[in-house]
Amino acid sequence: MTFYDELSRHKWDKEQESIFAKTASDVERALAKERCNLEDFKAFISPAAEPYLRQMAQKAERLTLQRYGRTIQMYVPLYVSNYCTNSCVYCGFSCQNQIHRVKLDVDAVLKEIEVLKKWGFRHLLLVSGEAPKLSNASYYEELINAVRPHFAQISLEVQPLKTDEYERMVKAGVSYVCVYQETYNEKTYPEFHPKGDKSDFRYRLETPDRCGEAGIQKIGIGALLGLQDWRTDSFFTALHLNYLERTHWKTKYSISLPRLRPHVGGFEPIDPINDREMAQLICAYRLFDPEVDISLSTRESAAFRDMAMHIGATTMSAASSTEPGGYVEPHKELEQFEISDARSVDEMAAAIRANGYEPVWKDWDIWL
Numbered sequence: 001m002t003f004y005d006e007l008s009r010h011k012w013d014k015e016q017e018s019i020f021a022k023t024a025s026d027v028e029r030a031l032a033k034e035r036c037n038l039e040d041f042k043a044f045i046s047p048a049a050e051p052y053l054r055q056m057a058q059k060a061e062r063l064t065l066q067r068y069g070r071t072i073q074m075y076v077p078l079y080v081s082n083y084c085t086n087s088c089v090y091c092g093f094s095c096q097n098q099i100h101r102v103k104l105d106v107d108a109v110l111k112e113i114e115v116l117k118k119w120g121f122r123h124l125l126l127v128s129g130e131a132p133k134l135s136n137a138s139y140y141e142e143l144i145n146a147v148r149p150h151f152a153q154i155s156l157e158v159q160p161l162k163t164d165e166y167e168r169m170v171k172a173g174v175s176y177v178c179v180y181q182e183t184y185n186e187k188t189y190p191e192f193h194p195k196g197d198k199s200d201f202r203y204r205l206e207t208p209d210r211c212g213e214a215g216i217q218k219i220g221i222g223a224l225l226g227l228q229d230w231r232t233d234s235f236f237t238a239l240h241l242n243y244l245e246r247t248h249w250k251t252k253y254s255i256s257l258p259r260l261r262p263h264v265g266g267f268e269p270i271d272p273i274n275d276r277e278m279a280q281l282i283c284a285y286r287l288f289d290p291e292v293d294i295s296l297s298t299r300e301s302a303a304f305r306d307m308a309m310h311i312g313a314t315t316m317s318a319a320s321s322t323e324p325g326g327y328v329e330p331h332k333e334l335e336q337f338e339i340s341d342a343r344s345v346d347e348m349a350a351a352i353r354a355n356g357y358e359p360v361w362k363d364w365d366i367w368l
C-alpha cells in the first residue's frame with residue numbers, strides 16, 4: 001500500500017466541490033478546535049474562510065510560536081546541473097528550451113560553496129535538473145562527499161530515486177529530500193509533463209514513500225501553485241502529508257508553496273493564487289498541522305516573506321541563484337526561473353531580526 005492507493009479513493013471533482021461548499025459555520029467550528037482534520041483544512045482553504053483571515057492568522061502565529069519559537073531556519077539552494085530530459089511546460093530547464101546547459105563538477109561545486117560559506121550558510125540544498133545518465137546517485141554521492149565537511153545539513157531536490165539509492169544518500173549524509181508532485185490531478189498531469197521520466201505520475205507520487213522506507217529524516221512535499229485549482233491541489237497535499245505522518249511516523253515533514261514564476265518558455269498560470277489567498281493557505285497548513293515545517297523560497301517577494309514569518313513560515317532561503325555556477329559567475333540566461341526577493345544574505349538576516357525573529361543557520365551537526 002502506498003499513497004497512490006489512498007489517492008485513488010478520492011475523486012478530484014468531488015473534493016473540489018466539497019471545498020467550495022464549505023460555509024462560515026464550518027470555518028468557525030474548525031477555528032474553535034484544538035486538533036483539526038482534513039475537513040477542517042478544506043474549510044480553511046475555502047472561499048468561505050476569506051473573511052476569517054485575521055482570526056486564522058492570529059491562531060497560526062500562536063501555534064507557530066509554541067512549536068518553533070521566534071526562529072527562521074535558513075538554507076541556500078545550489079543548482080548543480082540544468083540538463084534535463086523532461087519537458088515540463090512551466091520550467092525554463094525543459095529539454096524543449098534552447099538554453100546553454102551546464103553540469104558542475106566537484107571543483108566547480110567547491111568554488112560555489114566557498115561563497116555560500118562566507119555568507120554564513122550551514123544548510124545546503126543541492127538541486128538538479130532530471131537527466132539520470134548525467135546526474136545520478138553516484139554523481140550526487142560524489143558531490144555530497146565533497147561538501148559534507150563544510151555543512152551541518154545537506155538536502156536534495158533532484159529526480160526521484162529508487163529506495164536503495166535513497167539509502168545510499170542517507171549513508172552519504174543527506175537528511176532531507178524534497179520532491180514536489182506539482183499537481184495531484186492524475187488526469188491533467190500529462191498535459192504539464194508530456195515527456196521523460198517525470199511523465200510517470202505514480203512513480204513520482206510514491207517517491208516520499210520510498211524516502212520514508214530508506215530512512216530519510218525529513219521529507220518535503222508540495223504542489224506547484226497556479227498549475228491547477230490551487231485549493232484542490234492544496235487539499236491533496238494535506239492528504240498526502242496526513243498519510244505520510246501516519247505511515248512513516250519517524251520522519252519529519254515540510255511543506256513548500258512554490259508559485260509559478262516567469263521563466264524561459266513563458267507558461268501562464270491556469271489558476272494564479274494571489275497574496276491574500278497565499279496567506280490563507282499558509283495559515284490553513286499551520287492550523288491543520290502545528291508541527292509541519294513551512295518553507296518559502298525567494299520566489300516570493302520581500303514584503304510577502306516578511307509578513308509570512310508571522311503566520312507560520314519557518315524556513316527560508318536567501319540570495320538564491322537558480323543557475324548552475326551562479327554564485328561565482330552569474331549568467332541570467334541559465335536561470336530556471338526569476339527570483340522575486342533579491343535581498344542579500346545580510347539584508348535578509350536584518351529583516352528577520354527587525355521582524356522580531358532570529359535567523360538559524362545551523363540546527364544540528366551531521367552524525368556520520
Ligand code: SF4
Nearest residue numbers: 084088091093094129
Ligand atoms: S521542473 Fe524539473 S524535471 Fe521539469 S523540466 Fe524543470 S528541471 Fe526538468
